Amino acid sequence: MGVSVANILAADVTADIGGLVAAVRPSDTLLAVGSLVNGLGSSSTELDLLLLGSGVPNMGVSATVASMSSSFYRTGSGRAVKVRFCSDEELYRIARTVDHFGQALIEPSAWANLPHLEEPAQVLLHEVRNGIVLTNASIAQSWRETLRVDQFHLYVATLSLLRYAARRRNVLQQMQDGDAENAEWMLLECLEAILAGALAAAGETNPRRRWHLRLARRLDAGFQEAGVARVIEMIRTRASADTGEAVAVGLSVADELRDHLLRRCPQLSMLAAPSTVTAGE
Missing domain, CATH: 3.30.460 (Beta Polymerase; domain 2)
Structure with a gap:
């Protein structure tokens, strides 16, 4: 063996x-x-x-x-x-889906309806x-x-970024509608999504969220400094006396980690700005 x-x-x-x-x-x-x-x-x-x-x-x-x-x-x-x-x-059926993602890394049009x-x-x-x-x-x-498992971390990071962007829009809409309490509740899903993306960018591709806290503790110092530790702390202590301020701070910290993720995975730079790319959530 x-x-x-x-x-x-x-x-x-x-x-x-x-x-x-x-x-x-x-x-x-x-x-x-x-x-x-x-x-x-x-x-x-x-x-x-x-x-x-x-x-x-x-x-x-x-x-x-x-x-x-x-x-x-x-x-x-x-x-x-x-x-x-x-x-x-x-396995070959899965490979066909993976191939589509591999094409998207070199051909932007393939991002449409990402499987x-x-x-x-x-x-x-x-x-x-x-x-x-x-x-x-x-x-x-x-x-x-x-x-193509050598690219799998990019796939997981992509799905996490897309999920983060969708949840972020939900949070902002709730704030616009005057429901800060529900916005703060939705913020938790934003933070969990961006943490999953950070893990993937660092090579940790386990999709089971129950392990993400422990896996995040293993990330290198650069990622901890980029906001991983702050995101974890916000997930653990979500409640705040000023709900509106908590949402704004939470999105700011998550955006910082998102930007660091994109710098670490430049292949995903097309996700840095609002996009029409969609994927199952």
Whole structure:
């Protein structure tokens, strides 16, 4: 399984799942993924494995990304292991959407009606990008290239920026209508969206918001200084005696982080100004 795997997964874990790894067909690839691998899990977190391959795998698991079936195993030591499967056919469908985004980076007209990947597909791309390859590394690398996971952080940043812009308009409209309290409530979604964008720009592509606070703590000092810490503090302590002022300050801090994000990802410069680009929200 390689030295790099042993460095990240404890030796007893890699030995424990050796039988599962050995059962993988030569045409498939198996990756260790999930919160246990990326350091976000707890002592009770099960090990997540992702199997990519053609047809239905030997253990009888079949799924689409939209509703991924999984098999649960107990190893000899009693360790809980969850194995999910994604077929070549589904991966190629995702690749077509990813290709459209890749075209948009070089052809502005492709931004019109930018296709949206639902969260399960985003999770899959995140796992393919960051998972630890347990077997058949060349196949895993081929999928990483086909799915353009090297650009996935730009895709996540784009969706976050578009979501931020839409929520920001909502906040301003509520302020214009004289509903400062509801504007402050909506501000929370603005802050969460721009934080997700900041994480993506820094290479953290996990789409599950429940982990964003912990992931944000890992960002480099430059991003912390750019406003990440202030955005987090505003999310944690949203209430304010002066609601209108809180909204104005919140948008100002979020805009500062947005601008820093765009400087870090110049490929997305077309999102610096109001745009007609749309994507699913």
